[in-house]
Amino acid sequence: MLSDVMEDYLKAIYVLQAEEGAPVSTSAIAEYLEKTPPTVTDMLGKLADRGLVDREPYHGVELTAEGEAVALEIVRHHRLLEAFLADQLDYDWSDVHAEADALEHHISEEFERRVSATLGDPDVDPHGDPIPGADLEPIDEGTGPRLSDHPEGDRVVVTRVSDRDDDELEYLADAGITPGTTVEIVDVAPFGMVTVRTPEGEQSLPAEVARSIRVEEAAEPAESS
Numbered sequence: 001m002l003s004d005v006m007e008d009y010l011k012a013i014y015v016l017q018a019e020e021g022a023p024v025s026t027s028a029i030a031e032y033l034e035k036t037p038p039t040v041t042d043m044l045g046k047l048a049d050r051g052l053v054d055r056e057p058y059h060g061v062e063l064t065a066e067g068e069a070v071a072l073e074i075v076r077h078h079r080l081l082e083a084f085l086a087d088q089l090d091y092d093w094s095d096v097h098a099e100a101d102a103l104e105h106h107i108s109e110e111f112e113r114r115v116s117a118t119l120g121d122p123d124v125d126p127h128g129d130p131i132p133g134a135d136l137e138p139i140d141e142g143t144g145p146r147l148s149d150h151p152e153g154d155r156v157v158v159t160r161v162s163d164r165d166d167d168e169l170e171y172l173a174d175a176g177i178t179p180g181t182t183v184e185i186v187d188v189a190p191f192g193m194v195t196v197r198t199p200e201g202e203q204s205l206p207a208e209v210a211r212s213i214r215v216e217e218a219a220e221p222a223e224s225s
Contacts, residue, residue: 002050004105007074008033009043010052013063014071018141023060069136076132077104077112079125082163084115086126093126093178094169127169128160128179128214147183148194148210155184155218162212171209176200182218 002010012032016024030040048055052067063071081100085091091099107115116122116134124130132139143160150156158181161172176198177183187195192207205213 002070005043006047006052007070007105009040009047010063010067010071011074011078013053013061014068014075017063019143022062023056024062025060028060068138072132072136072138074104076134076136077107079129079131080112080115080119080122081107082125082127083119083122083131087119092170093163093173094166096126097163097166124179125163126179127163128158129163144214144216146211147185147196147205147213147215148207150185150215152185152188155182156215157182157218158213159216160214165212168209168212172213175203175205177203177205177213183215 009029012029013024016028016032020028026037026040026044029035029044030037033040044053044055044061047053047067048061051064052070053061054064055061078100081103082093082096085096085099086093113134122131130139130141147156147158158177158179160179161169161177163169172178177196181198183196183198185194186197186202187193189195193204194207194210195202195204197203
């Protein structure tokens with residue numbers, strides 16, 4: 001049986017692989033989990049001994065098929081719990097991540113099944129992250145381009161928002177920038193601010209926040225006859 005900490009590492013590697021590709025460096029995992037590199041190195045050795053990661057010295061690690069299956073189960077639990085907390089218990093989307101982190105290791109498969117059924121077997125969580133299916137088959141995380149990748153004048157639809165920073169989520173919610181929102185890039189300043197026009201008005205976002213928002217091109221507005 002794996003410990004909660006081991007499952008946290010596998011989930012972190014899964015997320016980082018989806019965002020940046022494999023192999024995932026020790027320093028990236030340390031930053032993501034707020035651990036020291038020696039602590040991470042020690043844990044990666046334990047995961048490698050269990051056949052959950054392939055480890056290449058000085059390059060990083062990659063999940064094995066077995067490690068990915070474990071990670072997918074934890075990710076499914078986490079994202080379903082986020083959706084349940086937001087939809088059924090009226091949690092703010094900035095609060096669900098920490099609660100799901102605390103609960104994801106401790107729910108039964110029956111509880112997971114009932115949560116999913118109650119929600120109508122959702123495809124995504126409140127932040128736009130795809131929810132793996134009950135079969136735990138690998139999924140297309142579909143990370144897509146970032147808001148910060150687009151030039152002035154582009155119209156895009158927000159598809160996903162990083163859930164790692166509660167303050168950022170509160171800021172984006174207040175600005176009306178959530179999955180499904182169409183925004184237009186109004187200005188990209190040399191010092192890193194990105195100004196967008198939303199249904200709520202113009203909003204200026206620090207470059208780091210703009211990088212945390214995934215988007216897709218918006219459909220052209222219908223011409224009036």
